[in-house]
Amino acid sequence: MKDHREAVLRRVDDTRDEIVDFAAELVRIPTVNPPGELYRECAQAIGNKLGPCGFEVQYLTAEDRPEHTPEYPRMNVLGLQRGRSDHPLVHLNGHTDVVPAGQGWTVDPFGGLVRDGRLYGRGSTDMKAGIAAAVYAAAALGRAGVQLEGSVEVSGTVDEESGGFAGMAWLAETKRIARGRTDYVIIPEPLNVDRICIGHRGVYWFKVSAQGKAAHGSMPFLGVSAIEQIGAVLESVRNELAPALAERTTEMPVVPPRARRASININAIRGGQAGQDIQSPCVADRCEAIFDRRLLVEEDIEQARREIIELLDKLSRNNPNWHYELTDLMTVHPVRTPDDSPLIASLTRSIDQVLGRKPELIASPGTYDHKHVKGIAGVEHCVAYGPGILELAHQADEYCLIEDLIHSTKVLALTILELTGTR
Numbered sequence: 001m002k003d004h005r006e007a008v009l010r011r012v013d014d015t016r017d018e019i020v021d022f023a024a025e026l027v028r029i030p031t032v033n034p035p036g037e038l039y040r041e042c043a044q045a046i047g048n049k050l051g052p053c054g055f056e057v058q059y060l061t062a063e064d065r066p067e068h069t070p071e072y073p074r075m076n077v078l079g080l081q082r083g084r085s086d087h088p089l090v091h092l093n094g095h096t097d098v099v100p101a102g103q104g105w106t107v108d109p110f111g112g113l114v115r116d117g118r119l120y121g122r123g124s125t126d127m128k129a130g131i132a133a134a135v136y137a138a139a140a141l142g143r144a145g146v147q148l149e150g151s152v153e154v155s156g157t158v159d160e161e162s163g164g165f166a167g168m169a170w171l172a173e174t175k176r177i178a179r180g181r182t183d184y185v186i187i188p189e190p191l192n193v194d195r196i197c198i199g200h201r202g203v204y205w206f207k208v209s210a211q212g213k214a215a216h217g218s219m220p221f222l223g224v225s226a227i228e229q230i231g232a233v234l235e236s237v238r239n240e241l242a243p244a245l246a247e248r249t250t251e252m253p254v255v256p257p258r259a260r261r262a263s264i265n266i267n268a269i270r271g272g273q274a275g276q277d278i279q280s281p282c283v284a285d286r287c288e289a290i291f292d293r294r295l296l297v298e299e300d301i302e303q304a305r306r307e308i309i310e311l312l313d314k315l316s317r318n319n320p321n322w323h324y325e326l327t328d329l330m331t332v333h334p335v336r337t338p339d340d341s342p343l344i345a346s347l348t349r350s351i352d353q354v355l356g357r358k359p360e361l362i363a364s365p366g367t368y369d370h371k372h373v374k375g376i377a378g379v380e381h382c383v384a385y386g387p388g389i390l391e392l393a394h395q396a397d398e399y400c401l402i403e404d405l406i407h408s409t410k411v412l413a414l415t416i417l418e419l420t421g422t423r
């Protein structure tokens with residue numbers, strides 16, 4: 001085993017330049033989402049690496065999803081390297097989409113520039129370096145001549161930044177990732193090279209619509225203002241609900257620590273007449289607000305919804321003319337990897353071996369594709385671990401340290417080796 005480990009680590013060192021080149025090649029494919037540009041080209045770039053390394057490559061397009069169009073095909077790629085047995089199967093998954101570049105760049109966001117030990121570009125950290133690490137970690141085993149007992153799979157999936165429904169969720173729905181088939185899933189999201197992410201908080205997105213009664217603006221007492229109704233909701237949220245949520249804390253090691261509390265954000269508000277137009281004197285009869293409630297692993301979505309219903313009921317009880325409608329927009333259950341998961345133990349040992357220190361276990365304040373792995377595929381053993389600095393994701397001048405990229409490739413390779421076993 002020790003010989004295998006050394007051979008694999010040497011193999012990663014030997015392919016160092018190739019790994020960096022491949023990550024840069026991926027950055028140069030601007031897979032911007034929305035709308036979902038160049039997914040096919042990116043899937044093929046990944047498939048073209050996996051194929052020659054002995055992976056059976058499949059291109060899987062989520063044609064039945066509404067976001068799939070001929071112009072923006074939702075193409076995923078899946079490569080399987082069979083060992084002697086189908087199990088254990090270790091699956092490494094990265095999302096191929098990136099958020100738009102935005103303003104403030106001092107380098108070309110899609111140039112794939114390598115300078116001073118860093119790879120720059122949109123998606124360098126989130127998460128094309130992670131995909132390169134996954135591909136080269138999985139490939140290093142075969143290239144080092146290691147015969148695996150179990151099997152290893154690498155996927156590049158679309159749309160994580162917009163929910164992952166045509167990507168990881170779809171692979172889970174179509175049983176490509178499934179309990180009984182898939183034993184371990186590692187998602188190399190950028191959470192820092194010495195941290196393992198063991199889950200994330202939950203989400204309850206909802207819309208509150210108020211129905212008022214229009215009247216002439218000179219006689220507002222004849223109407224019912226929907227804007228005032230929503231104003232009262234905002235006040236209750238700020239003065240009652242938000243302070244109550246801030247009292248609730250989680251046992252999960254969410255980073256940053258301030259995110260260890262339940263929270264609510266007002267995402268949007270729309271009401272009355274359009275702002276730029278010429279105004280007419282009217283009492284607003286429609287207004288709506290969209291909220292983003294983040295749940296701790298100790299909470300559940302039903303309870304969060306009940307709290308909102310009670311808040312709205314109280315307001316309409318006190319004001320009989322006030323009417324609200326609550327619409328759920330999105331729900332994500334919080335997830336947590338079991339403490340005794342072999343995945344955590346194996347990654348911990350590998351990180352210690354490569355970096356000479358014990359990793360920190362953390363949880364994400366947001367969500368990522370872990371939710372689909374647990375929620376749809378039913379696979380318990382899933383973590384996020386990969387190169388890149390969390391705080392740089394989605395920022396101008398995003399970069400990934402080359403050193404992190406190589407280190408995490410080694411960590412992933414050792415982890416696959418340990419989990420799949422050799423003979």
Ligand SMILES: [Zn+2]
Nearest residue numbers: 095126127189
């Ligand atoms: Zn990401």
